[in-house]
Amino acid sequence: MSDESRPSPAQTPPGARTKARTAAVIPAAGRGVRLGPGAPKALRALGGTPMLIHAVRAMAASRAVSLVVVVAPPDGAAEVRSLLDAHALPERTDFLVVPGGASRQESVRLGLDALPPEYDIVLVHDAARPLVPVDTVDAVIEAVREGAPAVVPAVPLADTVKQVEPATAPGEPEPVVATPERARLRAVQTPQGFDRATLVRAHETVTGDVTDDASMVERLGPTVVVVPGHEEAFKVTRPLDLVLAEAVLARRRLNDGF
Numbered sequence: 001m002s003d004e005s006r007p008s009p010a011q012t013p014p015g016a017r018t019k020a021r022t023a024a025v026i027p028a029a030g031r032g033v034r035l036g037p038g039a040p041k042a043l044r045a046l047g048g049t050p051m052l053i054h055a056v057r058a059m060a061a062s063r064a065v066s067l068v069v070v071v072a073p074p075d076g077a078a079e080v081r082s083l084l085d086a087h088a089l090p091e092r093t094d095f096l097v098v099p100g101g102a103s104r105q106e107s108v109r110l111g112l113d114a115l116p117p118e119y120d121i122v123l124v125h126d127a128a129r130p131l132v133p134v135d136t137v138d139a140v141i142e143a144v145r146e147g148a149p150a151v152v153p154a155v156p157l158a159d160t161v162k163q164v165e166p167a168t169a170p171g172e173p174e175p176v177v178a179t180p181e182r183a184r185l186r187a188v189q190t191p192q193g194f195d196r197a198t199l200v201r202a203h204e205t206v207t208g209d210v211t212d213d214a215s216m217v218e219r220l221g222p223t224v225v226v227v228p229g230h231e232e233a234f235k236v237t238r239p240l241d242l243v244l245a246e247a248v249l250a251r252r253r254l255n256d257g258f
């Protein structure tokens with residue numbers, strides 16, 4: 001097939017990726033500055049188990065995911081490898097560990113670089129979202145399998161959002177410049193799912209500050225679609241998030257009887 005007649009990833013016919021293999025990349029190299037002093041965030045305990053292990057189990061819980069690539073803190077790859085060896089994980093899933101970079105974007109790219117060629121669908125999932133339910137993971141994979149080049153799980157907002165002119169000095173009041181229509185806004189979570197070629201192209205092409213992978217694909221061109229997210233897929237960012245995560249986990253353990 002010539003390059004001209006080859007369908008671009010964005011034009012893939014519906015259902016064309018039904019048999020594609022899926023890998024998950026977990027960026028876990030952040031410090032967790034907003035959570036406060038301590039170990040790198042992904043290695044901090046949630047219910048007595050490192051947050052990263054919860055996130056790894058959440059990806060491996062999907063029967064579609066056969067490889068998980070963990071992007072470790074730059075000097076922590078050996079420690080992360082030992083943690084994976086020390087915790088029970090599904091045998092049908094393979095695991096790789098690579099050292100991360102200075103930004104989330106760089107860490108994701110290093111994870112992508114480590115992917116073997118046979119994986120055509122890639123999930124990118126924050127280690128900081130340890131409690132995402134497997135149904136959300138599967139819904140994202142299903143939408144990519146059905147042909148979407150990029151898929152994000154998202155939830156409606158509870159608060160009204162204002163766009164402001166950021167303060168020029170600390171303590172200065174910030175003028176509001178707009179109030180976007182809330183019904184059209186979504187809070188975006190992870191895992192975000194991608195046709196691999198599309199995500200790789202986005203990481204090769206798009207430069208500048210971004211806060212998620214889907215926005216890189218948006219800048220590239222292909223349409224990103226939303227599937228329903230879940231309230232328990234929240235990101236552990238600040239200390240109160242950890243309190244909430246402990247409560248959610250305790251409730252799950254009670255419901256599961258252990």
Ligand SMILES: Nc1ccn([C@@H]2O[C@H](COP(=O)(O)OP(=O)(O)OP(=O)(O)O)[C@@H](O)[C@H]2O)c(=O)n1
Nearest residue numbers: 027028029030031032033034102103107127128
């Ligand atoms: N250089 C970086 C920075 C972040 N991340 C990962 O990206 C995810 C989302 O980032 P965030 O919640 O912002 O984590 P931190 O960067 O650790 O948080 P903070 O900004 O508070 O330091 C996390 O799983 C984090 O480990 C990463 O792999 N490499």
Ligand SMILES: C[C@](O)(CO)[C@H](O)COP(=O)(O)O
Nearest residue numbers: 104126188189190211212235
């Ligand atoms: C990727 C993300 O979790 C989607 O909501 C989010 O953008 C990460 O932001 P952070 O500031 O790097 O935690």
